[in-house]
Amino acid sequence: MLLRRAHNLVCYWRDGAFVIQNYLGGSEVSLAPMAADLLAAFTDWTTVDEAVTMFPDHDPDSCRAALAELHAYGFLVSEDERERDDRLAEHWETWSPEAGALHFSSKDAPYTESPEVNEDFRAGKRPALFKNYPAADRILLPRAPLDVDAGFVRTLYARRTHRAFSRAELPLPVLSGLLAMVFGPSEFLDGHDFGALMKRTSAAGGSRHELEAYVAVSAVEGVTPGLYHYNVLEHSLELLDPAFTRERATHLSFDQEAVAEAPVTVFLTAVVERMSSKYRAPRAYRVMLMNAGHLAQTFALTATALGLGPFQTAAFRDSELEDALGVDGIAETALYVLAAGIPAADGRDGEPTAGLDAFRRAALYPGDHA
Ligand SMILES: Cc1cc2nc3c(=O)[nH]c(=O)nc-3n(C[C@H](O)[C@H](O)[C@H](O)COP(=O)(O)O)c2cc1C
Structure with a gap:
């Protein structure tokens, strides 16, 4: 042989x-x-x-x-x-071994709790939350709020991660608007040798826009549940798998409640060649991850502005998800899982605000002993 x-x-x-x-x-x-x-x-x-x-x-x-x-x-x-x-x-020729090794060796990682980490933190082995320069000269900044668009400020501070959602169906125009504002084109620029390039409401390195959105619909008015691909140019949902269920989405996200309850989950993938054809050094892999972060933040803010609660997770079963999406995990690979829904109104959705006691359990500045 x-x-x-x-x-x-x-x-x-x-x-x-x-x-x-x-x-x-x-x-x-x-x-x-x-x-x-x-x-x-x-x-x-x-x-x-x-x-x-x-x-x-x-x-x-x-x-x-x-x-x-x-x-x-x-x-x-x-x-x-x-x-x-x-x-x-x-x-991944020009991105390997550096980026290839990082990406592929960190795929299909288990999603586990680490009790020893909590133990370490309880025992005081915790990094400081903030950095300061006690000996440096200081300028105390004005605290007066700026005169910026009130709606934007409201959205910015209203954004938080939601994990419990109403069972009500999402109105289709809300989903449609969310997808258009986050993943749709805002403009096309003339990229000279690179031709027409899409712009989105999020910045993207080189305007390559290598990220694709797959939409798992569980409860949206007038939309048959299933797995869809968001066709960016056409602004349409292309049905890929009508048998794709809420339970499957939940399993793929390590059984997280947020995905189990969300009417819509979005799986972000990267079409690697779109990026690597222009940016051939492994550092471009970092840019690809930054791009995913930008899109996710825009998703979260847009969802918030639409009255929805956003969720995001990096905990997903890479290979199983890629199989479900019908992508090979190499030329196109899963990067991020987002979800959104109408926040549950029954008090299940929320985290406790830190009180004095929580601050006493934290190390604020280097050298603080909690
Ligand atoms: C990349 C990334 C991955 C995350 N993964 C999870 C996750 O797996 N499960 C979860 O419940 N929250 C997850 N979160 C949400 C964070 O826990 C949350 O953003 C953080 O607690 C701060 O709360 P906030 O988003 O409400 O400000 C993730 C957030 C980011 C940005």
């Missing part, structure tokens, strides 16, 4: 141990550094027998055993196993 070294590998030392990671396949194993020499023999398609002859000083049987192990870990791939490895190498 012909084997080749997987494209998507990184090697490093951790606590003195040599580690090889396939950031697509998810394997991360500490091995003898000799493993790197063995892998180096597989730049081109090679058989195990050919490779063994390249290591005359080593026992052929132990070489074979080591190669079988490297294959089992996914560090070597056969012709049958190459498809996703090749696809990732192609679509």
Whole structure:
């Protein structure tokens, strides 16, 4: 059987141990550094027998055993196993290994509580919430409120994350307006070599607008529940899966109540090539995440202005979500989950405001002992 070294590998030392990671396949194993020499023999398609002859000083049987192990870990791939490895190498070529390793190795992470973290905080191991320069000269700033648009200020301070929603159906014009104001074009600019480029109400690096919105409708007047793609240019919802349920959306978001109750959940993905075709250095990956943050904030503020409660989460089952959306997770990958609905009026939706006691349990400035 012909084997080749997987494209998507990184090697490093951790606590003195040599580690090889396939950031697509998810394997991360500490091995003898000799493993790197063995892998180096597989730049081109090679058989195990050919490779063994390249290591005359080593026992052929132990070489074979080591190669079988490297294959089992996914560090070597056969012709049958190459498809996703090749696809990732192609679509993330100029962003890898730096951004590719970060993105793919942090996919499908479990969503768990860490009691030891709470324990550490209770024990006083907490970073200061604020930074200050006690010895620096200071200018005390005027506290008089500025004369800005009152509606905007109201929206800004009214925005908060909501996690409990009314079961009432959302009026379609509200959803339609939300999608248009957040994801629809506000204008098109002439990008010269790059042609016409969309602008949105959110800034986006290079105006590449690589982010797509998939809308899971659970309770919107006149809209059959299901999974839709928001067609930006047409301002339409394209039905992808009428069998997609509220329960599925909830499962994909690690059973979070907010998604279980929201009439609408929006899954944001990135079409990577739209960004990487122009910005070829891995730093552009950071810009892509910033862009997602901008869109999410605009979503939250717009939802608030429309009388809705916004929600957002980074806790989702990446691969299952990508399967549900019908995207491959490589050329197009899931980034963020947003939701909105009419806030529940029964008192379930809200968090306690910090009282004096909570401040006493916090470290405000560096050096404070709570
Ligand atoms: C990137 C991101 C991820 C978040 N993930 C979750 C989440 O998984 N579950 C949740 O209940 N809230 C989540 N939140 C909401 C935060 O907990 C919330 O913004 C924070 O407590 C401050 O409250 P506020 O949004 O009401 O100001 C997330 C917020 C952001 C920006």
